[in-house]
Amino acid sequence: MNWKEILKGPISLPVALSVLAAAPFVGIALHYFLADSAGTIPTGAEASAIKSRLSTPQKLSKFNLTDDANQPIDINSFTGKWSFVLLGFTHCPDVCPFALSNLAVVHKKMSKTLPSDALPSVLFVSVDPERDQPQVLNQYVQYFNPDFGAATGSTNEIDRFVTQIGGYYKFGPKRGAGAYEVTHSAEIFVIDPSGRVFAKLNPPLNPNQMTLIFKFLVTAYEATSKSSYAKTSSKGAIQGWRS
Amino acid sequence: MAKLMYRRQIRWHLLNQLAFAALALFGLMFSQHVRAEEPILVTQAWVREAPPNMSAHAAYAVLRNNTNQERNLVSANSSDYKMVELHLSKVTHGIVSMVKQKQITIPSKGMVKMMPAGFHFMLMHPKRALRAGDKIEITLGFADGSKQTFQAPIKKAPAASGKHHHMGH
Numbered sequence: 274m275n276w277k278e279i280l281k282g283p284i285s286l287p288v289a290l291s292v293l294a295a296a297p298f299v300g301i302a303l304h305y306f307l308a309d310s311a312g313t314i315p316t317g318a319e320a321s322a323i324k325s326r327l328s329t330p331q332k333l334s335k336f337n338l339t340d341d342a343n344q345p346i347d348i349n350s351f352t353g354k355w356s357f358v359l360l361g362f363t364h365c366p367d368v369c370p371f372a373l374s375n376l377a378v379v380h381k382k383m384s385k386t387l388p389s390d391a392l393p394s395v396l397f398v399s400v401d402p403e404r405d406q407p408q409v410l411n412q413y414v415q416y417f418n419p420d421f422g423a424a425t426g427s428t429n430e431i432d433r434f435v436t437q438i439g440g441y442y443k444f445g446p447k448r449g450a451g452a453y454e455v456t457h458s459a460e461i462f463v464i465d466p467s468g469r470v471f472a473k474l475n476p477p478l479n480p481n482q483m484t485l486i487f488k489f490l491v492t493a494y495e496a497t498s499k500s501s502y503a504k505t506s507s508k509g510a511i512q513g514w515r516s
Numbered sequence: 517m518a519k520l521m522y523r524r525q526i527r528w529h530l531l532n533q534l535a536f537a538a539l540a541l542f543g544l545m546f547s548q549h550v551r552a553e554e555p556i557l558v559t560q561a562w563v564r565e566a567p568p569n570m571s572a573h574a575a576y577a578v579l580r581n582n583t584n585q586e587r588n589l590v591s592a593n594s595s596d597y598k599m600v601e602l603h604l605s606k607v608t609h610g611i612v613s614m615v616k617q618k619q620i621t622i623p624s625k626g627m628v629k630m631m632p633a634g635f636h637f638m639l640m641h642p643k644r645a646l647r648a649g650d651k652i653e654i655t656l657g658f659a660d661g662s663k664q665t666f667q668a669p670i671k672k673a674p675a676a677s678g679k680h681h682h683m684g685h
Contacts, residue, residue, distance in 0.1 A: 366572035366639070367605045368612045370564055371632040374673040409569075416567030441611055448616075450599070452640065459612040475610060477633070 318482040322472070322489035330469035336434040338398065338426040341411035346396075346424050348468050355393040355491070356464040357474075360440050360457045362401035363413045368459065372476045373397065373417040376461070379483045380418055386484050393463070393487065399425040400435065400442040401455055438462045438470050465494050554664060555583045556622060556656070561668035563639065564632070565648045573597075573646070575637040575654060575668050579620075580627040589620040589628075591657035598641035600654065605633050614638075619659065632673075648672045 338346040357376065361369035376395055384392055397414050399405035402425045405413075410423035425431065435442060440462065445454040461478065465471035472490055561577035581587050592600040602617040612633075620635060622628050630636050637654060646652065648670050655665045 363567075363570060364572050365614070366564070366566070366570075366574040367603070367614060367636050368607075368633055370566060370574070370673065412569060413567045445613075450640075454614050456611060456613040458610055459607045460610050473610070476607075 318485035319489055321474075321479075321482065322486045322493070325463070325472040325474050325486070326490065326493065327470060327472060330465060330467075330471045331437065331439060332467075332469045333434075333437050333464070336426075336437065337430050338424040338434060339407055340396075341407045341414060341423040343407050351464045351468045353466050355391075355466060355487075357393045357395045358398060358438060358462040358464060359396075359460075360398050360400055360435065360442060362399050362455045362457070363405050363409060364401065364452070365455070369397075370417075372459070372461075373414070373421070375477045375480070377418045377421070378480045379478045380420070382480045383484045383487065387487075391491075395421040397421065397423040398431070398434065399423060400431055400457055402426060402428065402431065438464075439473070463490060467498060555662075556581055556587060556658075556664055558656075558664070558666040561654070561666055562671045563646070563652060563668050565646070565670050565672050568645070571641050573639040573642065574603075574632075575639055575652075576630040576632065576635075577637075577654075577666065577668065578627060578629050579622050579656075581622040581624055584624050586624050586626075587622045588659035589622060589656055590618065590659050592637050592654055593657070594639060594652050594654045596643055596646065596652045597639045598643065600640070601638045602635070603638045604635050607633065646670050 333348050333351060336347060340346050340350075359372055359376070361372070363369070380392065380395060395418070397410070399410055405423075405425050407423075407425070410425060414421045414423040426434070431442075435458075440458040440460075442455055442457040445456060447453045459476055461474040461476060462470050463472040463474060471494060474486070557580040559578045559580070561575065563573055563575040566573045579589070589602065592602060594600050602620055603614050604617050605612060605614045616638075617635070620628055628635060639652075650670045651667050652670070653665055653667055655663055657663050
């Protein structure tokens with residue numbers, strides 16, 4: 274059969290149409306297949322986990338922040354669970370929403386394989402308290418994931434917290450209409466259940482690798498402080514930031 | 517019986533022609549994107565849907581320069597926002613900064629890919645609530661005084677589609 278016959282033959286239309294209709298699905302399936310098989314290669318994740326770890330975990334101490342439900346946040350809010358902390362400000366149109374929406378994807382993916390009590394809490398800490406009151410932060414962070422929390426505080430307390438986690442921020446000059454930018458750390462600070470900065474992850478997080486990276490970090494942590502983790506986790510599960 | 521077969525064949529024939537017409541129409545739709553008179557070809561334009569009541573949004577697009585001369589983008593505006601600026605987000609040594617750009621140069625026969633954590637339009641003070649599915653118009657202003665308008669749909673962020681900063685830098 275030549276090309277013309279195929280086109281004119283009575284079966285050409287259904288065949289052609291079904292091939293045409295199936296093509297995008299085959300493409301999508303292939304894409305996911307390739308993406309998933311890439312995600313199962315553990316070498317990358319393990320290497321990333323090792324790279325992200327701090328040689329000496331930094332213990333958090335005294336600071337007082339307020340979360341997006343107007344509740345106080347201090348060192349006790351971080352013990353007994355894993356937390357992912359990121360710095361930012363809500364007037365940041367590009368990088369902060371990019372990081373948070375990626376974290377939402379990562380979190381969703383992690384929740385498929387990890388029990389809810391093993392999932393890290395996500396806390397967005399605004400370094401711009403003048404514009405980011407708790408209610409503003411609440412609306413902001415809830416948009417990305419209702420389980421995500423946000424916090425801010427006085428300049429003094431923010432400085433204390435940022436110094437302790439080894440972060441950085443700096444206000445840019447005021448521009449027209451009172452607008453200003455804030456330069457800040459891009460990393461995700463991983464706080465372990467003993468309230469220490471255990472690792473720093475550079476965004477954007479790879480959703481296919483993140484569960485593995487996190488598991489490597491948890492294993493590394495448990496190897497060094499098994500008893501204390503068992504004690505804290507037996508107290509009960511802490512799921513979202515608020516619970 | 518033979519008549520019936522013949523009819524069936526005619527029907528298939530018509531359907532075949534219809535399918536070809538549809539394909540041709542498709543082709544025409546795509547060719548509309550490549551308008552020779554526009555020196556800058558704007559594709560993949562989108563505005564990141566922002567949480568409610570946020571005063572700063574970001575838009576992205578791929579700007580392709582088909583001419584033999586470099587083109588300098590110096591301004592942008594949209595009737596849906598009070599102000600639009602050109603910005604570049606940079607991550608250096610784990611610190612992110614956003615720097616206002618006086619101009620973005622699109623090299624001749626080259627392109628600039630605006631994307632999350634890179635070049636973007638900073639859209640300030642929306643005049644109406646914009647949600648995914650809405651559309652805005654952005655007008656680009658070039659150094660030579662020429663202008664060009666394109667449409668950008670508001671979209672929820674696709675997963676991890678930005679400039680990649682690999683872990684452990």
